[in-house]
Every structure is written in structure tokens, then in C-alpha cells.
Amino acid sequence: MTAFKNFPMVKMVVYGRGSFAQTAEILASQRKADAPFIFIVDDFFQGKAELINRIPLEGKDKIVFASTADEPKTKQVDAIAKELKDEFGTVSGVIGIGGGSMLDLAKAVALMMTNPGSSADYQGWDLVKVPGAYHVGIPTLSGTGAEVSRTTVLTGPERKLGMNSDYTPFDQIILDPELIKGAPKNQRFYTGMDCYIHCIESLTGTYLNTFSQSYGEKALELCEEIFLKKDVWDDDSDDKLMMASYHGGMSIAYSQVGVAHAVSYGLGFLLGTKHGIGNCIVFDHLEEFYPDGVRDFKAMVDKHEIHIPKGICANLTDEQFDKMIDVAMFMAPLWENALGKNWKDTITRKKLREMYEKM
Numbered sequence: 001m002t003a004f005k006n007f008p009m010v011k012m013v014v015y016g017r018g019s020f021a022q023t024a025e026i027l028a029s030q031r032k033a034d035a036p037f038i039f040i041v042d043d044f045f046q047g048k049a050e051l052i053n054r055i056p057l058e059g060k061d062k063i064v065f066a067s068t069a070d071e072p073k074t075k076q077v078d079a080i081a082k083e084l085k086d087e088f089g090t091v092s093g094v095i096g097i098g099g100g101s102m103l104d105l106a107k108a109v110a111l112m113m114t115n116p117g118s119s120a121d122y123q124g125w126d127l128v129k130v131p132g133a134y135h136v137g138i139p140t141l142s143g144t145g146a147e148v149s150r151t152t153v154l155t156g157p158e159r160k161l162g163m164n165s166d167y168t169p170f171d172q173i174i175l176d177p178e179l180i181k182g183a184p185k186n187q188r189f190y191t192g193m194d195c196y197i198h199c200i201e202s203l204t205g206t207y208l209n210t211f212s213q214s215y216g217e218k219a220l221e222l223c224e225e226i227f228l229k230k231d232v233w234d235d236d237s238d239d240k241l242m243m244a245s246y247h248g249g250m251s252i253a254y255s256q257v258g259v260a261h262a263v264s265y266g267l268g269f270l271l272g273t274k275h276g277i278g279n280c281i282v283f284d285h286l287e288e289f290y291p292d293g294v295r296d297f298k299a300m301v302d303k304h305e306i307h308i309p310k311g312i313c314a315n316l317t318d319e320q321f322d323k324m325i326d327v328a329m330f331m332a333p334l335w336e337n338a339l340g341k342n343w344k345d346t347i348t349r350k351k352l353r354e355m356y357e358k359m
Contacts, residue, residue, distance in 0.1 A: 007253055008166045010137075010148055015175040015242075020138065024056035026172060027093065030134050035092040036060035038084060040106045042098030042140065043067050051140075051179075055097070060088065068098065070272055072105040074120040074156040080105075081112035081119075093134035093171075099191060100144030100153075100275065103137045107152040107168050110135035119163065120156040125333075128165035137170040140179045142242045143191030143276065145198055145249020147173045153275065159327050160269035175246065177238045189227075189306050190276030192241055193297065195248035196223040197279050200293035201258035202251040205337035209254060216251030219244045227300045258338035259289045262331040263355060266324030271312060284308050285358045289338065313359045325352045 014022060027037055036059060043065040045051050055063060064080060084091060091113060096106025111132035112119050122128050137147045146152075150169050151162030162168075180188075199220040202212050222244035226237045264278035273281065284301075287294045301308060313321075329352070335343040 005254065007150060008169050009253070010170050010173050012172040013175065017176060017178050019174055020054065020176040020179060023174060026174070027056070030093055032092045034059055035090050036062055036088055037092050037095060039063045039095045039097060040102060040109060041065055042102045066102065066105055068101045071101050071268060071274055072108060072154050074118060074123070074154050077105065077108040077112055077119040077154060080109050084113065091133055093136060095136040095138065097138045097140060099139065099141035100146035103139060103146035104152040104154070106135055106137065107170065108154060108163060111163060111167060119154060122163045123154060123156050123159060123161040125164045128163055128167050131167045134171050136172040136174065138174045138179070141183055141187065141191050142180050142245040143193070143195040145195060145245055145252070147175070148246055148249035148253070150253065155269055159330060160265045161330070175242055177235070177242050180238050180242060181235070185304070186306060189304055190280055192223065192227060193280050193300070194276045195219060195245050196227070196297065197260050197283050198248040198252055198257060199223065200290050201260060201338065202255045204290060205255055205258055206340045207255045207337045212251050212255035215247045219247035219251055222247070224296070228296065228303065256333050256337035258334055259286055262328050262334040265331060266328040266356070267312070269327045270320055270324045273312070277309070280308050281312065281359055285355065313356050321353055321356060324356055325349050328352055
């Protein structure tokens with residue numbers, strides 16, 4: 001048995017204001033004859049020429065607009081992959097442009113271009129056995145860490161769980177802070193808090209090591225600077241949030257997230273609560289596990305005048321509570337990181353029911 005995890009990282013990274021303009025140059029060496037590049041783009045940008053006209057389409061290249069009304073679902077991934085296979089057979093690569101949901105969707109579609117069956121078959125750890133199509137991530141929101149993570153979070157018929165594998169990380173990411181400028185305040189906060197919560201969960205977890213700590217501490221420092229210390233959001237804030245997202249994602253590559261993520265997966269599966277806001281809803285009630293982190297989180301909420309929804313579980317049935325609890329209990333690595341190998345002594349179905357009832 002191997003003693004240390006030999007994990008993959010993003011192969012190529014370009015960072016800098018205006019670096020999006022190098023997309024065509026970066027893709028050129030990866031083009032396979034007349035096989036197209038597929039750009040999976042947040043439909044928020046549909047009709048917005050400022051970005052769409054800059055996407056370097058050639059030959060059979062195609063833009064696929066995808067909705068972020070809901071987080072990526074396995075059936076959505078399967079439908080896009082099937083359509084692309086039916087139309088083109090093979091592709092030169094898949095490029096995701098958008099927030100964490102679009103990046104995850106692009107990673108999943110790239111994997112399903114080469115792996116048989118449904119993406120639901122690969123929800124878990126190390127189930128993907130075949131490298132996917134070449135895939136590139138270009139974030140237009142920062143915080144989730146999806147640009148560097150080895151997972152792609154999907155809601156399937158049975159659970160909300162990622163395709164966690166060595167083949168999931170992007171081959172290339174393009175980090176251009178100009179692309180995240182002007183993001184809606186609430187959305188920017190929710191994704192930024194996803195990064196902050198990554199750091200708290202990683203830095204206080206039982207899986208913590210110096211590798212994870214070095215990235216997590218830097219990401220936390222950046223989050224605290226831009227969300228607690230600065231009074232004006234400016235270009236410098238965008239630059240630092242983009243790098244906080246990168247470092248926050250790396251902090252859990254050799255570690256793991258914890259209680260907030262485990263519980264929010266239940267909300268996402270049953271209620272369709274988006275990942276960033278779901279983490280905020282949960283973390284708001286986690287003083288028992290992360291007292292210092294929750295204290296500072298509440299200060300950030302107040303400073304930026306952000307509304308955290310309350311009472312979303314108020315009218316759920318016993319059956320619905322049980323389903324959320326099933327999803328949360330399945331996240332064993334997250335609970336073990338948060339509480340150790342004996343986590344089941346603390347996290348019982350009754351305990352989870354009590355936690356959900358607070359939300």
C-alpha cells in the first residue's frame with residue numbers, strides 16, 4: 001500500500017490581466033485535424049459580445065451555452081457528451097468558461113467523451129480509469145477552487161458527489177482577473193466564502209500537513225484582507241481573490257474539506273441549493289466545530305451586507321430530512337478530516353437532523 005498520495009496538478013497555468021487573449025495560441029498545439037474545440041459557457045454571457053466575440057472559434061469549433069440555474073447534473077453531462085459524440089465523434093478539447101459550475105461541467109463532459117456509461121457511474125473516488133479529452137478552465141468567478149481541484153461536483157440520481165479522480169484536473173487553466181471584474185456582489189461573496197471555508201476546514205482538519213497548510217494559510221490571508229480589511233472592492237481585490245481561489249483549491253488537494261461541505265451536499269441534493277450559498281447557510285451555524293472561523297465569517301457577512309437565507313429546511317418532511325442525512329453521511333472522508341476516524345461517535349443521524357433543523 002502506498003504511504004503517500006501521488007496526486008495530479010493542473011499541467012499548465014497562465015496568469016495575468018489580458019491573458020484570455022492568448023487562448024487561440026494555447027489551443028493551437030492541441031488541435032487534432034478537423035476535430036473541434038467545444039467551449040462550454042455560462043449562459044449568463046449569451047448575447048454579451050464583449051466576451052463571446054473574443055472566443056477564438058475556428059473550423060467546426062462550437063459554443064455550448066449551459067444554464068447555472070441549477071448545479072451540474074449527471075443527466076446534463078451525459079446529454080452534452082452524447083450530443084458531441086453524435087455530431088463530431090471526437091473533439092480536440094473541452095473549454096469551460098464561467099464559475100465553478102461551468103468548470104465542473106466542462107471537466108465532467110471531457111471525461112465522458114472517453115469513458116463509457118453514465119457520469120453517475122463515476123461519482124466517487126478513483127472510479128474514472130480512462131483520461132478524458134483535453135480540457136481547459138477559464139474562470140469568470142473566483143472562490144470555488146474548481147480550476148485546480150481533482151473533482152467535478154455533480155448531482156446524480158442517488159447523491160450529490162464529485163467525480164474524484166487523477167484524470168479530472170484541467171490540462172490548462174487561464175487565470176485572467178479582468179474576466180471576474182464586475183461580478184455581482186452577492187455571487188462574488190458566496191464563491192469567495194467557498195474559498196474561505198475551504199481554508200478553515202483544511203487548516204483545522206485531521207488531514208492537515210505542511211503542504212496543505214502552506215496553501216491554506218496564504219488563501220486565508222488573502223480572504224481576510226479583501227473581505228475584512230479592505231473597504232473598497234477594486235482591481236487589486238479581483239487579483240487577490242483569483243489567487244486565493246487557486247491557493248484554497250490547492251489547500252484541499254492534499255487534505256480535505258469538512259463539516260460545512262458535508263452538510264451542504266445534502267442541501268444541494270434535495271433542495272438544489274447552490275454550492276457557495278449552501279456552504280454559507282451551513283457555516284453560519286457551525287460555531288461548535290469552527291468557532292473562530294464562524295466569528296470572522298459573520299463579521300464578513302455584516303461588513304458586506306450580505307443576506308444569508310434562513311429557514312430553508314422549515315417545512316421538510318421526515319423523508320426529506322432522511323434523504324439529506326443519507327447524502328451527508330456518505331461523505332466519510334470529509335467527516336474524518338473534520339473529526340477523526342471516530343467521527344461516527346459525534347455525527348449521528350439524530351445530530352444531523354438537529355443541524356438541518358437550524359437552517
